[in-house]
Amino acid sequence: MPEPKPPVVSMRGVSKSYGRSLAVDGLDLDVPAGQCFGLLGPNGAGKTTTLRMIYGAARPSAGTVAVFGRDVARHGRAVRAQLGVTLQDNVLIETATARENMEIFGRHYLLDAETIARRVGTLVEFLQLGAHADMIVRRLSGGFKRRLAVALSLMNMPELLILDEPTTGLDPNVRQGLWSRIRALRAAGTTVLITTHYMDEAERLCDRVVIMTRGRAIADDAPAALIAAHLAREAIEFDCDEAEGERFLAGLDDAVPHLRTGDRLMAFADDAGWLQEALRALDGGDRRPFVLRPANLEDVFLSLSGTRLDEEG
Amino acid sequence: MDVSPRHAWSVWRRNATLYRRTWKFNILPNFFEPVFYLTAIGIGVGAYISEIGGMRYIEFLTPGLLAVAAMHGASFEVTYNVYVRIHFEKAYDGMLTTPVGPDDILIGELLWSMTRSLFYGGGFFIVAALFGLVPFPGGLAALVVIPLAGLLFAAIGLAFTMRIPFIDLFSFYFTLFLTPLFLFSDVFFPIRERLPGAWLIVAEALPLLHPVRLARSAFLGEWGWVALWDVGYILAVSAVLLEFARRGVRKRMMS
Ligand SMILES: Nc1ncnc2c1ncn2[C@@H]1O[C@H](COP(=O)(O)OP(=O)(O)OP(=O)(O)O)[C@@H](O)[C@H]1O
Ligand SMILES: [Mg+2]
Numbered sequence: 397m398p399e400p401k402p403p404v405v406s407m408r409g410v411s412k413s414y415g416r417s418l419a420v421d422g423l424d425l426d427v428p429a430g431q432c433f434g435l436l437g438p439n440g441a442g443k444t445t446t447l448r449m450i451y452g453a454a455r456p457s458a459g460t461v462a463v464f465g466r467d468v469a470r471h472g473r474a475v476r477a478q479l480g481v482t483l484q485d486n487v488l489i490e491t492a493t494a495r496e497n498m499e500i501f502g503r504h505y506l507l508d509a510e511t512i513a514r515r516v517g518t519l520v521e522f523l524q525l526g527a528h529a530d531m532i533v534r535r536l537s538g539g540f541k542r543r544l545a546v547a548l549s550l551m552n553m554p555e556l557l558i559l560d561e562p563t564t565g566l567d568p569n570v571r572q573g574l575w576s577r578i579r580a581l582r583a584a585g586t587t588v589l590i591t592t593h594y595m596d597e598a599e600r601l602c603d604r605v606v607i608m609t610r611g612r613a614i615a616d617d618a619p620a621a622l623i624a625a626h627l628a629r630e631a632i633e634f635d636c637d638e639a640e641g642e643r644f645l646a647g648l649d650d651a652v653p654h655l656r657t658g659d660r661l662m663a664f665a666d667d668a669g670w671l672q673e674a675l676r677a678l679d680g681g682d683r684r685p686f687v688l689r690p691a692n693l694e695d696v697f698l699s700l701s702g703t704r705l706d707e708e709g
Numbered sequence: 710m711d712v713s714p715r716h717a718w719s720v721w722r723r724n725a726t727l728y729r730r731t732w733k734f735n736i737l738p739n740f741f742e743p744v745f746y747l748t749a750i751g752i753g754v755g756a757y758i759s760e761i762g763g764m765r766y767i768e769f770l771t772p773g774l775l776a777v778a779a780m781h782g783a784s785f786e787v788t789y790n791v792y793v794r795i796h797f798e799k800a801y802d803g804m805l806t807t808p809v810g811p812d813d814i815l816i817g818e819l820l821w822s823m824t825r826s827l828f829y830g831g832g833f834f835i836v837a838a839l840f841g842l843v844p845f846p847g848g849l850a851a852l853v854v855i856p857l858a859g860l861l862f863a864a865i866g867l868a869f870t871m872r873i874p875f876i877d878l879f880s881f882y883f884t885l886f887l888t889p890l891f892l893f894s895d896v897f898f899p900i901r902e903r904l905p906g907a908w909l910i911v912a913e914a915l916p917l918l919h920p921v922r923l924a925r926s927a928f929l930g931e932w933g934w935v936a937l938w939d940v941g942y943i944l945a946v947s948a949v950l951l952e953f954a955r956r957g958v959r960k961r962m963m964s
Contacts, residue, residue: 414964453805453963473713477808487803492727500726503719504807549806 401429402465404556404587405450410459411611412445419445421611423459427556432578432588434598436693437608438701443591444484446608447558450589451481463556477505480549484560484591486541490534494525494544497533498551505552512551519547523577539570546574550581557581559590563597575601595694605693609701619693626696627653630668632675633687635659647678655699664691710955712816716809720817721824723800739782739832746774747840762899771842772924773896775833775851779858780917782829784887786822787866788879796876801962811958815951819863826859844928851927857943858920864947864954865916871957890917895925919943 405427412420420442427433435443448454449461452472461468463475489497495516502512520529523543528536533544546562559578563571578601582588592598598605599619607615607622615622623629636644641661645654652671654663665671672686679686728735751767758766794800801814809817834852837843843851869882893900894917904912912918919939926932 451806453802455963473716473808473810476806481806483799483802483806485799487799489727489798489800491730496726500719500723501803501807503722504716504804504809506715506719506808548803552807 403427404429404464405589406462406465407446407449408460410446410449410456410461412442412449412454413457418611420449420456423608423611423613425606425613425616427587427589428604429587430582430585431603432582432590432601434602434605435589435591435608436593436595436598436605436697437591439593441608441701442611443608444560445611447481447560447589447591451476451479451558477552478554479556479558480552480554481558482545482549482560482562484564486545488533488541488544488548491532493532494529494536494540494547495520497544498547501548502551507552515551515553519550522550523547524573539566542566542570543574546577554586556587556589559588561591561593563592563594571597595692595697599693607697607700614700615696622696623691623693626699627655627691628664628668629666629691631662631664631689631691631695632668632671633660633662633689634675634684636661636684644675644678648674653699655695657698662695664695710812710816711810712812713808713810716813717816717820720804720809720814721820724817724821725824736828736832739778739829740836743774743778743833743836747771747837747842751840762902768842768928769899769925770897771837772851772928773894773921775830775837776854776858776917776920776924777891777896778833779826779830779855779920780862780887780890782826783822783859783862784866784883786825787818787863788870788882789876791818791867791870792873792876792879795870795961801958805962811962812955814962815867815955815958818867819860819951822863822866823856823859826862827855830855830858844930847930848928851924854920854924854927857923857940858917860947861916861920861943864950867954868950868957871954871961890915894918895921913942916943916946 403426405425407423407425410420410423410425411418423442423446425446435446437443445454449456450463450468452468452475455469464478466475468475489500492500498516498519499512502515507515516529520526523546525540525543525547528540533541536544542562542565546559549557549559557578562578563574566574575597578588578590588601590598590601602619604616604618605622606613615626617625637659638656641654641656644661645652645663648671652663652665654661656662663671663675668688672688675686747767750770755766760766761769801811804814805811831852834843834855838848866882873879893912894915895912896917900909900912900918919942923936923939926936
């Protein structure tokens with residue numbers, strides 16, 4: 397049997413405090429080589445801070461971060477030479493063309509002019525920048541800017557690609573396009589570490605996800621395994637107020653896992669057919685619509701991270 | 710310091726690439742400004758002041774203004790431009806995802822602002838030479854003063870920029886710091902003849918005095934021991950302030 401590869405990123409007991417507040421709190425994290433790894437969590441959970449510690453832009457207050465087996469605190473420059481980062485907010489030179497942006501970035505990696513020209517050509521094609529490559533960045537649409545930001549992080553052909561919310565604010569076409577690029581990179585052996593607020597995206601792209609809240613990892617597994625472990629295979633979703641909901645749940649023979657977001661109640665079961673029947677019977681003559689669907693990562697996320705807005709951060 | 714010269718150079722090249730797009734608009738004022746100064750003072754003020762320290766007033770003034778041009782060239786770059794790159798363009802956040810480190814950024818910015826001071830000071834030098842105000846070949850030594858003044862004022866500006874919390878403080882930097890320096894550093898009048906003894910010691914602490922005195926020595930071809938003190942001051946103060954700026958970058962960018 398081949399030796400299992402050591403993890404690309406390995407964090408042990410990592411905390412990061414800003415003044416009195418803890419952005420990351422005793423995090424242990426392993427990103428396996430060659431996988432697409434998702435870092436999920438509500439706003440302020442500490443995702444970006446975690447990524448910054450991985451590429452060495454932030455020093456942990458406690459704990460150790462090793463990337464490619466090397467301590468980032470001591471070998472930051474060497475580590476960054478092997479990874480690429482797309483930041484949450486695009487950092488682009490607005491007054492230069494897309495091509496110039498890539499050339500300037502390539503020089504930060506000490507690539508020679510010939511290599512830069514070749515890579516720019518490849519990336520313009522890979523991310524379908526086309527004629528936009530020679531436009532001033534200020535004139536590009538959000539989708540093209542985001543693709544350019546991803547292109548910059550690929551200039552050095554990284555072994556580890558870090559993407560902080562790469563698809564936020566993009567239209568469905570551009571999103572799908574980026575997904576297929578990410579899959580292609582992963583297939584070619586790149587390890588991808590991605591954060592996102594779109595659970596469908598994480599479910600489709602990621603081999604494994606970690607869910608963070610308040611700086612801690614509260615779940616760490618393959619999406620399907622998380623769904624199986626925390627909820628059940630199927631979900632029934634319907635509108636009702638809290639008192640009605642109580643009545644529905646009390647009327648069932650068995651207790652079922654459930655979740656409420658606003659006026660919407662979701663109940664879970666491995667085979668939800670009987671649940672749908674039972675709920676419809678309890679509904680009397682109201683005939684409200686009960687939606688039966690597969691349980692998904694979003695359900696797990698909501699059930700684990702809390703569903704009230706005041707729980708943010 | 711953990712400086713990789715090639716990474717620092719990539720930061721210099723970044724700025725140079727962007728400057729090239731607009732160099733015509735950036736370079737031209739460098740030439741107009743000294744033309745206006747030298748004309749106004751040569752034909753205007755100079756007509757009322759016949760001699761100062763044994764030379765024509767405009768001859769007294771020219772080396773001082775050369776140092777001032779170098780000071781301004783570096784100062785604009787390390788104040789507003791660097792601030793915008795940090796806070797608005799987030800350029801350093803981008804660079805710090807690459808092997809470029811914070812010290813490389815600092816040195817790259819320093820070298821670039823010294824380059825800008827060379828454009829400014831060099832522009833002034835050429836115009837002054839065309840006015841016949843530069844003694845050859847001795848005056849050529851004043852060209853070395855330009856990067857020295859650039860270094861000093863880049864270091865001062867970077868130390869300030871890396872530490873201030875908001876951009877409006879630059880108006881203090883220019884009006885309460887650079888303007889008095891401009892007026893009280895031997896540029897317009899010989900401070901030895903006008904300031905009482907105690908103030909002369911205070912004046913030695915002012916940064917602009919040193920490049921001004923060096924430039925004047927070069928123009929006069931008269932070098933004394935004080936030139937060593939001037940060069941020593943520039944190097945030492947720059948080193949201390951760069952270290953201060955370096956800690957500022959780390960604190961600001963890597964927290
Ligand atoms: N430089 C900083 N100074 C002070 N507090 C910070 C700093 N950076 C992050 N924080 C705080 O740390 C916490 C985690 O922030 P972080 O940006 O890592 O969250 P996130 O999971 O990326 O959120 P989002 O999904 O909104 O991007 C937040 O409470 C944030 O306010
Ligand atoms: Mg974030």
